[in-house]
Amino acid sequence: MLEWLKSVVSDAGIISAVKVTFIMAVSSTAISSVLGILFGLLLERFSFPGKKIIVRINRTLMGVPPVVAGLVVYLLIMRRGPLGPLSLLFTIKGMVIAQVLIITPIISGMIYSYARKSAPSIRAFAVTMGATRWQTAKLIIRELRKEIYFCMVTGFGRSISEVGAVMLVGGNIKGRTRTMTTTISLLKSQGIFTEGVALGILLLVMAFILQWICDLLQKEGEEDENY
Amino acid sequence: MKKKVLAVLVAAAMCVSLAACGGNGEEKKEEKKETKAATEEQKEDKAGDKGRLMMATTTSTEDTGLLDYLKPIFKEDTGWDLEWNAVGTGEALKMGENGDVDVVLVHAKASEEEFIANGFGVERFPVMYNDFVVIGPKEPIAKTDDINAVFTQIINDQLPFVSRGDDSGTDKKEKKIWENLSLDPASDPNYIESGQGMGATITMADEQKAYCLTDRGTWLKQSKDATLESELEIVCEGDANLLNQYGVIAVSPEKYPELNNEGANDFIEWICSDKIQKLIGEYGIDEYGQALFTPNAGTDS
Numbered sequence: 001m002l003e004w005l006k007s008v009v010s011d012a013g014i015i016s017a018v019k020v021t022f023i024m025a026v027s028s029t030a031i032s033s034v035l036g037i038l039f040g041l042l043l044e045r046f047s048f049p050g051k052k053i054i055v056r057i058n059r060t061l062m063g064v065p066p067v068v069a070g071l072v073v074y075l076l077i078m079r080r081g082p083l084g085p086l087s088l089l090f091t092i093k094g095m096v097i098a099q100v101l102i103i104t105p106i107i108s109g110m111i112y113s114y115a116r117k118s119a120p121s122i123r124a125f126a127v128t129m130g131a132t133r134w135q136t137a138k139l140i141i142r143e144l145r146k147e148i149y150f151c152m153v154t155g156f157g158r159s160i161s162e163v164g165a166v167m168l169v170g171g172n173i174k175g176r177t178r179t180m181t182t183t184i185s186l187l188k189s190q191g192i193f194t195e196g197v198a199l200g201i202l203l204l205v206m207a208f209i210l211q212w213i214c215d216l217l218q219k220e221g222e223e224d225e226n227y
Numbered sequence: 228m229k230k231k232v233l234a235v236l237v238a239a240a241m242c243v244s245l246a247a248c249g250g251n252g253e254e255k256k257e258e259k260k261e262t263k264a265a266t267e268e269q270k271e272d273k274a275g276d277k278g279r280l281m282m283a284t285t286t287s288t289e290d291t292g293l294l295d296y297l298k299p300i301f302k303e304d305t306g307w308d309l310e311w312n313a314v315g316t317g318e319a320l321k322m323g324e325n326g327d328v329d330v331v332l333v334h335a336k337a338s339e340e341e342f343i344a345n346g347f348g349v350e351r352f353p354v355m356y357n358d359f360v361v362i363g364p365k366e367p368i369a370k371t372d373d374i375n376a377v378f379t380q381i382i383n384d385q386l387p388f389v390s391r392g393d394d395s396g397t398d399k400k401e402k403k404i405w406e407n408l409s410l411d412p413a414s415d416p417n418y419i420e421s422g423q424g425m426g427a428t429i430t431m432a433d434e435q436k437a438y439c440l441t442d443r444g445t446w447l448k449q450s451k452d453a454t455l456e457s458e459l460e461i462v463c464e465g466d467a468n469l470l471n472q473y474g475v476i477a478v479s480p481e482k483y484p485e486l487n488n489e490g491a492n493d494f495i496e497w498i499c500s501d502k503i504q505k506l507i508g509e510y511g512i513d514e515y516g517q518a519l520f521t522p523n524a525g526t527d528s
Binding site: 079090167173 | 315320321394422423434435436
């Protein structure tokens with residue numbers, strides 16, 4: 001069992017797939033987190049006409065089927081598309097764009113929901129303590145950090161598990177845009193199940209480690225509060 | 228009351244999904260028995276309705292629309308409902324090895340013979356052939372009928388080439404051509420493997436202005452149906468090395484007695500019959516101006 005896992009993990013194609021997956025997931029989670037958290041918090045902070053519709057659109061996009069997002073990005077960046085000259089199709093950059101399109105609404109929607117619940121009371125408290133706007137914003141982010149970690153982990157989880165959009169935009173090119181999930185899909189299409197299962201285990205291990213890091217971060221945060 | 232109804236509905240949905248996802252062999256067998264029982268019931272209801280025949284086949288037979296065309300005729304002639312799973316040749320044969328299908332229709336003679344030698348198939352019958360073509364931009368390769376010259380030029384000039392890289396029949400054909408020329412495609416930095424089906428690979432080649440080996444049927448259909456007109460053209464066709472022979476094999480009833488061997492034999496006899504062979508030879512002429520497959524049952528191809 002261990003030998004078998006070892007032989008799979010040391011395979012050049014698999015290593016490259018893990019690398020591609022990681023680069024893609026980390027960059028798309030980072031970009032989506034910045035955009036999503038900012039958008040979610042701003043959406044909670046300000047009221048304006050049409051806000052309800054924007055929230056509703058956000059909620060709809062949270063459930064956008066990844067292949068649809070993939071198709072939209074494909075049409076944008078293909079050679080004869082509006083962004084064709086940038087030659088982003090079949091590159092990791094293109095995959096990240098599709099992922100950001102999928103993950104950002106999820107993060108912003110979650111953050112908005114959390115913030116709507118707890119931010120008003122925090123704000124009221126900060127105002128009575130005479131905090132400036134900037135201090136208030138910092139306090140809200142501090143108080144919401146657990147939720148923020150959680151959203152980021154969710155985003156990362158979505159990112160490493162994505163197949164459809166990544167297959168469309170990335171093209172599953174060996175050694176360049178082939179991710180762990182598209183490798184599994186390809187292995188299955190070749191009737192090779194053992195290595196697919198090994199990759200699946202590897203993905204689960206990655207998710208587990210991530211969850212664990214997230215837990216550690218949360219615990220640290222709680223300890224801080226005791227002072 | 229409403230809650231109870233809801234609970235029952237949820238439970239029913241779960242049962243259905245559980246049955247549908249049944250992963251291990253035993254469950255599968257049970258399922259098959261159930262479907263068999265169900266088909267037997269159907270038999271009594273309707274004369275000439277014998278049940279389901281499951282086939283694993285390659286993407287090209289589905290992509291060209293041949294199977295959709297043959298299915299109703301098969302039903303009318305024999306009473307079997309033909310269903311299929313269109314995948315690469317490698318996976319199709321694997322499905323046969325696992326006893327998931329009753330019959331396979333694929334195109335990789337060596338693998339098919341190995342499949343039979345290993346006891347998974349009964350006998351291989353040639354059905355038809357189509358041919359492969361190399362498509363790509365007009366420049367720099369001039370149109371020719373010499374596949375070796377084209378492939379050599381691709382490596383020498385390091386031209387972009389998109390390979391299936393998915394162990395399908397087409398992929399095996401391509402690898403064989405490189406092997407016969409003792410060329411290593413990996414030495415071309417512009418050689419990429421898509422790991423996807425023929426249609427997706429052609430689209431990728433079109434995007435990258437690259438060359439690619441495809442079966443003629445998928446190419447004709449794709450260049451006709453795609454929203455954006457393809458900028459690629461056939462640069463090589465007609466070489467004897469580019470023929471693509473299809474064979475049909477019933478999965479061994481000795482290994483998997485629960486399979487529908489009767490239906491599989493009916494299908495083989497039917498598809499090799501003169502009437503259907505003639506239909507196959509005419510398929511595509513109306514739509515594409517040329518036949519997509521050439522029937523050759525009864526030969527030893």
